[in-house]
Amino acid sequence: MSAAPLERGFYARSVLVVARELVGKRLVRRAPEGLVAGRIVETEAYRGPDDLAAHSSRGRRTARTEAMFGEPGRAYLYFLYGMHWAFNVVCGPEGAPHAVLVRAVEPLEGAELMAARRGVAADRKELTNGPGKVAAAFGLDRARYAADLCGGSDLWIEDAPRPVAVGRSPRINVDYAGAWAQKPWRFYERGNRWVSVKPRD
DNA sequence: GAATAGATTGTCT
DNA sequence: GACAATCTATTCT
Numbered sequence: 001m002s003a004a005p006l007e008r009g010f011y012a013r014s015v016l017v018v019a020r021e022l023v024g025k026r027l028v029r030r031a032p033e034g035l036v037a038g039r040i041v042e043t044e045a046y047r048g049p050d051d052l053a054a055h056s057s058r059g060r061r062t063a064r065t066e067a068m069f070g071e072p073g074r075a076y077l078y079f080l081y082g083m084h085w086a087f088n089v090v091c092g093p094e095g096a097p098h099a100v101l102v103r104a105v106e107p108l109e110g111a112e113l114m115a116a117r118r119g120v121a122a123d124r125k126e127l128t129n130g131p132g133k134v135a136a137a138f139g140l141d142r143a144r145y146a147a148d149l150c151g152g153s154d155l156w157i158e159d160a161p162r163p164v165a166v167g168r169s170p171r172i173n174v175d176y177a178g179a180w181a182q183k184p185w186r187f188y189e190r191g192n193r194w195v196s197v198k199p200r201d
Numbered sequence: 202g203a204a205t206a207g208a209t210t211g212t213c214t
Numbered sequence: 215g216a217c218a219a220t221c222t223a224t225t226c227t
Contacts, residue, residue: 044219080218081217081219088219101219130220130221171219176217177219
């Protein structure tokens with residue numbers, strides 16, 4: 001059972017709408033070592049240049065953020081804390097530096113391959129319950145920078161039924177962004193054990 | 202379960 | 215030279 005990748009129009013909308021609707025969708029990567037797939041259970045919206053929590057805040061357009069200014073439906077990957085990669089999807093109209101961070105997924109296929117890449121047992125929630133963990137489990141790094149999720153790459157997102165209950169909360173670890181840190185721009189499936197930071201619900 | 206410290210490097214000031 | 219959209223091990227309660 002396989003579905004077509006979500007088309008570019010899905011991503012070319014408000015980043016807040018896309019972030020909410022991505023919860024429940026199916027992230028897939030087909031690599032030479034095997035296929036891994038997971039259900040997205042937690043996302044965050046970043047909406048530069050106004051949003052001070054976004055890397056593209058104040059219109060900062062650099063080699064790192066360049067992909068956020070490009071067409072929607074492409075991957076934005078960045079390296080942080082000296083050792084982790086994080087996977088985002090570029091959203092909004094082309095030229096608007098908006099993106100959705102995928103913070104956690106629920107493993108659906110290829111858990112053994114994820115476990116091998118992560119170095120943890122396949123039945124542990126630590127497999128994919130955080131942005132750095134998702135990127136590692138899916139084997140994503142600089143090589144997938146600006147990869148097209150709408151076709152032509154080995155990484156894409158498929159449609160799937162929407163969860164019954166999607167909660168929202170402030171974003172995680174963006175305290176430096178002042179008032180913007182309070183905006184409830186994190187979306188997650190209520191009650192899902194793979195969500196990274198426990199919400200107050 | 203919560204809190205803390207240490208790891209480690211690309212990016213920007 | 216400071217710091218970051220984090221993770222892990224360890225040390226508390």
